[in-house]
Amino acid sequence: MARNELILNGVTKRFGGLTAVDDLTLKVEEGQIYGVIGPNGAGKTTVFNCITGIYKSEEGSINWRGKEIRGMTPYQIVRRGIVRTFQTIRLFSEMSVAENIMSGRHIKSRQRWWHGIVHTPASRRDERENWKRVEQQLDFFNLSEFAATPTNSLPYGIQRRVEMARAMAVEPTLLILDEPAAGLNDKETLELLQTIFRIREQGVTVLLIEHDMDMVMEATDYLTVLNFGKKIAEGTPDEIQEHPDVIEAYLGSEHDDDE
Amino acid sequence: MQQIQRYGYILFIAVMAILPNLLNSRWQAVAITFLIFTIVALSQDIVLGKCGMFNMGQALFFGMGAYATAILNSTYGWPILATIPVAILVPALFGVLLAGPIVHLRGDYLLVTTIGFNIVFVQVVQNNLGGITGGPNGIFGLDSLSLFGTTFLSQLSVYYFAFAILLATLWIMHNLDASRAGRALHYLREDQLAAESIGINSRFYKIFAFALSAGIAGMAGTVYATQYSAVSPEGFNFIQSVLFFSIVIVGGSSVPGILIGVFVMFVLPEIFREFATWRFFIFGFAMILAMVLRPRGIWPARFGRIPKFLIKESNHGT
Ligand SMILES: Nc1ncnc2c1ncn2[C@@H]1O[C@H](COP(=O)(O)OP(=O)(O)OP(=O)(O)O)[C@@H](O)[C@H]1O
Ligand SMILES: [Mg+2]
Numbered sequence: 001m002a003r004n005e006l007i008l009n010g011v012t013k014r015f016g017g018l019t020a021v022d023d024l025t026l027k028v029e030e031g032q033i034y035g036v037i038g039p040n041g042a043g044k045t046t047v048f049n050c051i052t053g054i055y056k057s058e059e060g061s062i063n064w065r066g067k068e069i070r071g072m073t074p075y076q077i078v079r080r081g082i083v084r085t086f087q088t089i090r091l092f093s094e095m096s097v098a099e100n101i102m103s104g105r106h107i108k109s110r111q112r113w114w115h116g117i118v119h120t121p122a123s124r125r126d127e128r129e130n131w132k133r134v135e136q137q138l139d140f141f142n143l144s145e146f147a148a149t150p151t152n153s154l155p156y157g158i159q160r161r162v163e164m165a166r167a168m169a170v171e172p173t174l175l176i177l178d179e180p181a182a183g184l185n186d187k188e189t190l191e192l193l194q195t196i197f198r199i200r201e202q203g204v205t206v207l208l209i210e211h212d213m214d215m216v217m218e219a220t221d222y223l224t225v226l227n228f229g230k231k232i233a234e235g236t237p238d239e240i241q242e243h244p245d246v247i248e249a250y251l252g253s254e255h256d257d258d259e
Numbered sequence: 260m261q262q263i264q265r266y267g268y269i270l271f272i273a274v275m276a277i278l279p280n281l282l283n284s285r286w287q288a289v290a291i292t293f294l295i296f297t298i299v300a301l302s303q304d305i306v307l308g309k310c311g312m313f314n315m316g317q318a319l320f321f322g323m324g325a326y327a328t329a330i331l332n333s334t335y336g337w338p339i340l341a342t343i344p345v346a347i348l349v350p351a352l353f354g355v356l357l358a359g360p361i362v363h364l365r366g367d368y369l370l371v372t373t374i375g376f377n378i379v380f381v382q383v384v385q386n387n388l389g390g391i392t393g394g395p396n397g398i399f400g401l402d403s404l405s406l407f408g409t410t411f412l413s414q415l416s417v418y419y420f421a422f423a424i425l426l427a428t429l430w431i432m433h434n435l436d437a438s439r440a441g442r443a444l445h446y447l448r449e450d451q452l453a454a455e456s457i458g459i460n461s462r463f464y465k466i467f468a469f470a471l472s473a474g475i476a477g478m479a480g481t482v483y484a485t486q487y488s489a490v491s492p493e494g495f496n497f498i499q500s501v502l503f504f505s506i507v508i509v510g511g512s513s514v515p516g517i518l519i520g521v522f523v524m525f526v527l528p529e530i531f532r533e534f535a536t537w538r539f540f541i542f543g544f545a546m547i548l549a550m551v552l553r554p555r556g557i558w559p560a561r562f563g564r565i566p567k568f569l570i571k572e573s574n575h576g577t
Pocket of ligand 1: 015018042
């Protein structure tokens, strides 16, 4: 069995004349917390969209556990253990927190389409077991009190937690977080950091985009820095902090924490 | 709330079980129509309300079921009840075939395409394609219901037949809501990209919604053919589809909402027959008013059907 590694090789994604991701190569190893940073519009989200199948990159290869996943649809990629959250939160906003998390159980559930018409003892058992898993996620993310609350009536910080709980309900091997700290206050950011560490303890590899420099330096083992779609540096947080090109990119561009 | 809903259902079923015995034959016929159109509207709700796909051709599947029953009974002599499986499977199969190429379309394009399908269907049966649909006059003189050699001639038996099909439909809808497939439809309606990013195959479940919805509508078609002992093209016109569509939107995607919608659209006009020319004028306005005042329908769908053990003390919900 191949290792749980994600390897991007020469990935290029263009939008018309704009090259949003330019010949990007990177390697995320099993058990890492891997960071992708860069100024606004650097192409970070686009990289994630290419990995998760929302966009198809024009060039390059995306290899996951020894298999090429470039060109697969999002749901096929999820079945291989890669799950993501969105920079702009995308919850099923009129549905309750518990139902949102239950969506993450979709691919783990053994029910077939005809169980939507007629239940069987096995399908009822499966239904119960999956709701139990939802309960575990509610506990893990400290969301139990909101189980029945529609997500559109919750504050931003809690919505972010629900989105992560939903992703974790899939039991992913690789969890991809697009700016999980955006819009959070200091206390919430600290809690998020703890949560990410606890997720890693469960054996999940984490790939994240982050603007908050302090958090990136605290959380990640390894970093790639993007600017104008190109990789300008990679290394451990300590190495990156010293890197002249990175300092240049961050000081040279007007960098906004709230995006 | 859930408690009230449960008692509401029991009350509704009890009333509907007794009701026809209190009605004269004209009102029995109205009650049967109410049951049939409720079934079709519920089937429409699966595609439109639950999955959020703008299907404006539901009368097509309704008609397909009715014609399947009529043809098998009049041409091949099948008993009415024996035609039910075919009246479910043929529309369901067409649901898959027709939905396949169109489910990826955006709402407005999907809507126009389904209207097109409906119009083509009516043209086909009107022109007596294959010589089995009876042309513009349709097919008439179907047999009455019969079971184990006993024939049921009374209108009352047609009523209970319709009622049984409605109960079956409600049971399926209930099962759907507490299943993986049913939730997938909700997720797709709320946010397709998020649903796919959590592992849901949107194409598969959209086609599933169409097929299930078509099968249920087809079943209603059998009852319709039985009530009138006949079928004809105008009963399955695209205008009918517009009405089913409106019922789900105006009523809201919920069983009580749909019951209210069907009642307002099909039963009230019967009560106010004297105002024949005015009634559609009034209902048009009633529809507009309902949408302005309650944009999510008179009785909007409620989410949050989750197991009790998840609801903890100091809950912020409800
Ligand atoms: N669907 C799209 N169509 C056209 N251009 C796009 C599309 N998505 C992204 N872009 C462009 O690609 C570039 C990279 O965008 P991307 O969202 O990946 O940046 P980012 O690094 O995530 O920025 P931010 O920090 O603001 O989230 C930007 O110039 C953006 O305008
Ligand atoms: Mg971004």
